[in-house]
Amino acid sequence: MSFERIKEKLNILADAAKYDVSCSSSGSTRSNKSKGLGDSSGMGICHSYTEDGRCVSLLKILLTNHCIFDCAYCVTRKSNDIKRAAFKVQEVVELTINFYRRNYIEGLFLSSGIFKNPDYTMERLVAVAKKLRLEENFNGYIHLKSIPGASDELMREAGLYADRLSVNIEIPTKKGLKLLAPDKKREDFIKPMEKVKNEIIQYKNEKKIIKSTPKYAPGGQSTQMIIGATGENDYQIMHTSKFFYKKFNLKRVYYSGYVPISYDSRLPQIGSQVPMLRENRLYQTDWLMRFYGFDVSEILNENNQNLDLDIDPKLGWALRNLHEFPIDVNTADKRMLSRIPGVGMKSVYKILHARRFRQLNWDHLKRIGISLNRAQYFLTCNSKLFEKRDLSPATIKSLILQNSSSKYQKTLSNQLSLFG
C-alpha cells in the first residue's frame, strides 16, 4: 500500500467523519475464541483524547465523502467545494488491522457519503465488516452506519458483522429537517432503525432456543441529533430523544453542538460559538432519564421548556420541588437518594451500603465523596447541624453559586450575555 496516498485519504475522510460524536466501544459481547485478533467483551477503552477533549476509541472514517445529497448542515454536502476521496475496501481493512495490532484503537467506526444509491453504499460498508470478521478473524469492535434507504436484506447482513449500528436523525424536528435537508424525510431514517430493532429482538429470542444462533448487533443501536442548528428548544429535543429511546430500544442518543461549517443563511454563521454548555446540560438530562429514574417531563415540560445554563438540571428540578426535601439519608430509598443534588449514583450505592453499619453523619458523607456545597440544603443526617432556615429557591441557588466555580464560568458569562 502506498502510504502517501493513504495518508491523504485518511486526512480527508477522518476530517469528514469527526462530526459524528459516537465513539462508544462498550456493550458488546464478542470475545476472542479461536486465537484470532481482538476482543470486545470487556468495557470500552478510550485509547487517546483529541485536543478538544473527546475520546478516541475507534478509527472513525468515511468510506467516501462523495455524496448525492445536499443537506445544509453537513460538511460533505454535494454543493460544498471540498476535496473528495474514497477508500478501497481492502485499504480500510488493512488500516484497521494495523492500528488495532498496535493498540491504537478498539475497532472501526465506518460511515459514508451516499454515492450512486443507498444499497450500493451499504453493500460496501458491509463488505468491509465481513472481510474483517471472516478473512481476518477480527473480534474488535465494529460500528457501521445504517444508510437510510438501504434494503432490509443488507441491514440484516450488516448486523451479523457489526457490533453496533446507528443512523443519525440529525435534526430534532420534522420541520427543521424539511428546512435543511429537503431531499430527506424522517421516515427514511426510521425504516432501517425499525428493521434493526426487530432483528435484534428476533435474534435474541432465537438464541434462547437455539444456542448457536449468531450474534446480531450485540452493541445495539444509537443515533445523534445536532443541537443549535435549527431553533428547537430543549423540551423538543429531549422529548424526541425519549421517543427514540422508547420506540427503538436505543442504547444511546448523542447530542452534538452544531459546529458552523457553512455560510448558508439558514444556519448559524461561521465563527459563532459551538453551544458546548447547552450540549453538556442535555447530556446531564439524558443521564437523569436513563440512570436516575427521572421522567423527562419532570425536568422539561410546557412550563419549563429550556434547561438552566448556570445550574445542573437535577439542582434545577430540586429548586422547583423544594416540598420533596429535606431527605433523610439514613432512611430514604434509592429513588429519593438519587434525587439529592450533588449526590451521584456511585455515592447513592455507597450510602446504601455504608448505612447498614451505622448512622451516617456529615463527616461520613463528605468522605464518601458527595458534593456538600449542593447537597447540604437538601438532606438531613445523623447530626443536629443542618439547614434550618426556610430558604427560598433563589436564595439557595445564589448560596450554591457563590461557593462554586463552574468549569464553564467563561463560556457561561459569554453565553448568558447573549440572552441578557
Add this chain to the structure above:
Amino acid sequence: MLTNSNLIYDGTFDGFLSTIFHVYKYKLDKVKIQSEFRSQNQLFAETQHVETDVIKAERVWKGIKSKASRSGYIQLYYTFLSEELGVENLLLDYIRYMFNTKIYIDKNYTNPSVLKVSKLAKSVGREKHRMEAFVRFKLTKDNIYFANIEPDFNVLPLISKHFTKRYADQSWVIYDLKRKYGLYYDLCKTEIITMNLSADLTVLSKDEAVFATEEMDFQKLWKNYFKSTNIESRKNMKLHTRHVPKRYWKYLSEKQP
C-alpha cells in the same frame, strides 16, 4: 507477648501473606511490616525477616477469600500493588477487621481503613485501565510487538489477561522500565521476563535496525489521524490533559513532535 516488632518481607504478595501468617501465629500486636526494599530500622524494635512460604501464603489467601466478598479480596490485592508507603499495615488493619467481623466489611465506607483501601484500589484500577489504553506497540524486525511502560503502580500482573486475550495471534512484549520486568507472549502463553534493555531501544526509538520498515509509516498515519479527527473550534486543552496526563505523553506516538 512481643509489643514492638519490625517485620521485613521480600516485597512479593506471597511474602506479604506469609508475614500475615506470622503475625497471627505469634499473636503479634504492635507490628510494622516493611518490604526489604523500603525498610528503615526503628529504635527499640525487634527486627525480623519473614521467609516467604507459598504454602502459608496460600492458607492465608484462602482464609481471606472465605471472609471477603469477591470485590473485597480483589480490592485487597489491588491495594497491595499500589506499593504505597505503609500499605502493608493498612492491609493488616483491613484484614484484622475482616477476620473480626461476621459480615463482609468491604462496603463499610465509614471505617477509615476500608475507605482508604477502596480509594487506593480505585487508583490502581484506574492505572490498570490507563495502561490498557496507552500501551503503544511498535513492530520490531523480528516480528514482536514491543511496548515500554512506566506505570505509577505495579499493574503488569493486572493487565496480563487483557492483552493475552486480545492479541492472541501476535507475539508481544510489554516492559515496565521502572520495575525492570515485563510480560512476553509467545503465541502460546504469557510469561514474566527480565531483559537488559539497551538505552536506545527505550521509549520511542526510531532505530531502523530494530523496528520493521513500515513501523514509522503507521506511526505517522496514526499521528495524522489524531490531528484530523480533532475539532479545532471545540479545543479544550484542560480537558485533554485531564484525560491524558502529561506524564504519559512520552509513550504516546500521537503526542510526539
